[in-house]
Amino acid sequence: MEQSQTDFFVGRQPIVDRDENIYGYELLFRGGLNSSVAEFDSDSQATATVICNSMMEMDIKELVGKSKAFINFPEEFFYEMRDPCFHPRQVVIEVLETVEPNQQVIESLQYLKDQGYILALDDFIFSKKYVPFIKMADIVKFDVLVIKPEKIKPLFTKIKSIKDVTILAERVENKEMYDLCKEAGADLFQGYYFAKPEVVTGKKLSVAKIHLLELLKKVVDESLHLDDLESIIEKDVGLSIKILKLAKQYKSISMPNFSSLKEVMMLFGLKRVQSWATMISMTSLDDVFPEVFNLARLRAIFMRNIAQKENLPAVDSFYLAGLFSMIDVILGQNLDQALDNIPLNEHIKNGVLNGEGEIGRLLKIAKSFELNNADDHQDFALLYLEAIKEVNKISEI
Template sequence: MAETFPLLAAQPIYDNKNRFYAVELLYRSALNLTAETVGDTAATSEVVFNLCAGITTQTEQYDATAFINVSSEFLVSQSFLPIEPDKVVIELVERIKPTRAVVNAVARWYEKGFRFALDDFEFDPAWEPLLKYASYIKVDVSTLTLAQAKAFKQKLSGFKGKWLAERVEDEATKQAYEALGFELFQGYYFAKPTVVYGTRLEPSSLQLAKILSLCFEKEPDLTELSQVISEDPKLSVSLLKIVNSPLYPTASPITRVKDVIMRLGIEKLRRWIALIGSVTASSP
């Protein structure tokens, strides 16, 4: 039996009737490294890759909307996550500086159909240009008084998205924020983050470089591309897991590399190969 490792952590998000609504996916490392240590871009890539290619047993929460942190570098890189926009909410955390480049990048992602959550942005006026792209505002209830939260919410009364209270640790807090009009809740009162274990396959870096080169040819030869991917069993297995994950629902399981390419399309395949390459390069 293959050895399993911590791939990520998952913490559910609930609505005001205590129904499961979504899940936030958090970086976890077998070496106990933090997202700040490995870098936000590498952490984002690992979480997405591990979600699709590493988890050995899928449960219903991984078929739900996933809240995922990204770095400012990832946002402005002209790349997009290789998953369907309706499956993910991009969290813009306080470490991201709302520069003009970041705002423009968010606008491009928004045009592609991606949704955003403003997380711990502390109601800084510098973040106001991002409000029109946000579907959620997350408020850390451990850093504000109820009166401060009420004042901030009234100030942003024109916001059309959902308000999410995070770090809720008791029923009284949940009820107090529900009374303020918060619709979503997350915290230890509901569930602690659960570490998800699975297997991790490391494709060949040289093979990935060759495949990426083939992917970006003006008119990629799909037969040659399929053959080269098949020459790396670990990459083949990873791509088969990805295309059979809940992010790409199919009528029947896909078992051939050629069908993987047809299902993903060349654009998403390019993104996946680039993301897998970044994960492989950043592995210790």
């Protein structure tokens, strides 16, 4: 039977550094579209599928941008393949916890290291027999949910006494665990906390967020005219430059080169430029995890893609809805409180707040991909992948 384009899917999970910047993404094999379930006959098949999907079916840079791609490799890989088909600059080779430190594996790891590859030990549990692995590793990953909190710091210290490796705390699910691992000396962090940060309710807005809120009020006002939007954008040189760069990404061959913001607005339309200005303005804050903005962009683009596929009216309203579905995290307020300060129409607000209408339906689909529960939405997998590619393209602007 011929496989459909959606038989295999590559999931990804962000990895951040101590400054909360994206360091890389772990690429995860997924059978079908439920990103919480990996069904495959062997570890080798899983690895081969990830490599095929991320490097042959699609450009790996479209999945991870300029960041590093972490990929799991089983024991068979170190017996069967000496010269990987991928470049050492962007791929981190994760040695699965099931790999035994025998002489052949150690020699293969040393060969890869000599070629310039970064080696990471996945789900590491300390044992003396793994000391040779530690001495060759660049990164050691710990599943911190299976370690007693009081044991985390001594364990990190013990590993670093053997070799000054980079410690990656995996499955960081909340702020308390993030703070604990950071204090214990972890250098990198991975877990659901970074894709969905907690919201501190009743938080007083900073000056930067007050300015952002004022700008958003103007930018998303439905009564706004083209000249009004142009005058708002032109006051911020950085915003103007980013709008022009973003327009260039979407420029078709038939379009003339841009010489002014007004030309961009005439070619792409007021609503589209409004959406771009909103997105760029929201990413101007430096006290919010970068992945929050990526997730908001991903929802926005994905929802717009579905709306276009289904020929729904006012596709840019779906884009704005996806973008503003994360405004509570960005502003540090309750969602209803944050949305109350922005002049969005009731159609968008009710969709985001209460899951009503087509906006509510599409937002629910977007969240199903994030929450590992996309079994009922397989038809949208390729649209989600396209949204990931577009987010990475935008991130480079």
